[in-house]
Amino acid sequence: MKTIRAVHYLNQFFGQLGGEEMANLPPRIVDGPVGFGVTLKGASGGRVEIVRTVICGDNYAAENTEELAKEVLRWVSETSPDLFLAGPAFGAGRYGIASGTLCKEVRGKLGIPSVTAMHPVNPGVEMAGHEVFVVEAKDSAQDLKRVLPMMLDIGIRLVDGLSIGNPGEEGYLPRGVRVNVRATKRGSARAVQMLLKKLAGEPFETELPMPTYDRVLPAAPVRDLARAIIAIGTEGGIVPRGNPDRIEAHNASKWCRYDIAGFDGLEKGDYEVAHGGYDPVPANEDPDRVLPLDAARVLEREGRFHKLHDWYPVTVGNVTAVRSAERFGRQMGEALAAEGVEGVILTST
Amino acid sequence: MITAIPPIALTVGANRVVRGVAIPHPVGDPGEEPAVEFEIRKKLLEKALRALCEPIKEQTLFE
Numbered sequence: 378m379k380t381i382r383a384v385h386y387l388n389q390f391f392g393q394l395g396g397e398e399m400a401n402l403p404p405r406i407v408d409g410p411v412g413f414g415v416t417l418k419g420a421s422g423g424r425v426e427i428v429r430t431v432i433c434g435d436n437y438a439a440e441n442t443e444e445l446a447k448e449v450l451r452w453v454s455e456t457s458p459d460l461f462l463a464g465p466a467f468g469a470g471r472y473g474i475a476s477g478t479l480c481k482e483v484r485g486k487l488g489i490p491s492v493t494a495m496h497p498v499n500p501g502v503e504m505a506g507h508e509v510f511v512v513e514a515k516d517s518a519q520d521l522k523r524v525l526p527m528m529l530d531i532g533i534r535l536v537d538g539l540s541i542g543n544p545g546e547e548g549y550l551p552r553g554v555r556v557n558v559r560a561t562k563r564g565s566a567r568a569v570q571m572l573l574k575k576l577a578g579e580p581f582e583t584e585l586p587m588p589t590y591d592r593v594l595p596a597a598p599v600r601d602l603a604r605a606i607i608a609i610g611t612e613g614g615i616v617p618r619g620n621p622d623r624i625e626a627h628n629a630s631k632w633c634r635y636d637i638a639g640f641d642g643l644e645k646g647d648y649e650v651a652h653g654g655y656d657p658v659p660a661n662e663d664p665d666r667v668l669p670l671d672a673a674r675v676l677e678r679e680g681r682f683h684k685l686h687d688w689y690p691v692t693v694g695n696v697t698a699v700r701s702a703e704r705f706g707r708q709m710g711e712a713l714a715a716e717g718v719e720g721v722i723l724t725s726t
Numbered sequence: 727m728i729t730a731i732p733p734i735a736l737t738v739g740a741n742r743v744v745r746g747v748a749i750p751h752p753v754g755d756p757g758e759e760p761a762v763e764f765e766i767r768k769k770l771l772e773k774a775l776r777a778l779c780e781p782i783k784e785q786t787l788f789e
Contacts, residue, residue, distance in 0.1 A: 400749075400750075436749045439730075439731050439749065440731065440749065442733070470734060471731070474733065474734065500734045500738070503737055595741040595742070595782045595785075596741070598778065598780055656750045657750070659750050659751040659756045660750060663756075666751035666756070666767075667750075669754075669770070669771055671767070672764060672767040672770075676772070681775060699738070720775075720778040722775070723728070724729070724746065725729035725731075725735060726750060
């Protein structure tokens with residue numbers, strides 16, 4: 378069996394170049410495996426060899442995805458590998474976006490099989506598209522050992538031209554691709570079986586899942602700013618000193634509201650970053666960089682809108698379950714609307 | 727929604743999206759003089775206020 382030459386994409390953390398402080402790092406290459414990449418040869422029974430590793434900082438990758446993709450396509454073509462691997466990105470959104478996008482580009486533009494792995498709610502899943510296999514991972518790197526052999530197994534079979542089974546059997550996320558299969562029972566019989574199970578309240582598996590879109594009906598515009606109360610808020614975890622309500626730095630379980638009536642801005646030291654997913658230095662230095670109170674207050678004084686609301690809603694959107702985030706959003710919206718707020722400006726980190 | 731990564735905001739269903747400066751400081755820029763940085767922040771908020779007043783039928787990125 379011939380050795381499969383692979384290019385591997387890692388973020389700065391798994392690329393062993395540093396943590397959040399190195400998140401702005403532009404992409405670079407190392408010819409050979411880096412970090413856990415060195416274990417891939419052994420884990421694949423000697424089949425897969427990482428010939429090049431691309432490493433990029435998470436912020437750079439998420440903010441400059443197009444530029445990164447151009448660069449990576451060039452670096453991948455140079456090595457003409459058999460396989461492209463990215464991540465696993467687990468629950469990390471920026472890493473997932475980069476991994477999904479790069480796999481899609483490499484598969485689509487260069488025709489090279491591409492495999493990544495991430496948590497189902499990672500926004501990178503949507504970026505990966507129909508042609509890329511995304512192995513379902515848990516939201517933390519503790520899942521690395523379980524996921525890597527699955528990525529390698531699918532990658533090897535893609536290169537060897539062997540078939541890949543259903544998402545459920547193989548452990549990858551559904552790609553929205555239909556495959557013809559011969560069933561033992563005809564459709565009407567299967568449908569009646571499902572209906573009977575449904576009526577009995579038993580679990581059943583649909584053969585045609587309905588697509589779920591996160592679409593929200595756009596709110597009506599603010600009619601008259603001069604009379605409107607406007608609120609500011611953030612998922613960037615800007616909290617009073619000491620994080621009095623202990624909003625979690627990761628997968629927050631709550632949102633909080635803090636009073637800003639009479640404040641002209643957020644002073645360094647009085648407010649701080651509780652979010653564990655981005656470099657807190659710039660916003661600890663000046664929290665207005667994430668929650669723009671100073672500028673909002675000036676606009677209020679200039680009469681650009683009637684009044685800035687007396688409190689701001691805040692949570693931490695870092696690997697936070699989408700279901701929690703939806704709940705927080707609904708509760709924030711209801712609380713603000715009940716107090717006559719007509720418009721909210723949220724910032725996202 | 728002011729964010730440095732509009733594709734994520736659009737994926738999760740945000741309807742009025744304004745492109746911010748960078749992930750760790752969507753409404754600031756530590757590389758600028760304080761007065762210039764404040765102007766950047768104020769301009770982003772003005773853009774967000776305009777977005778709030780704009781009638782839209784679908785998700786819109788206000789560039």
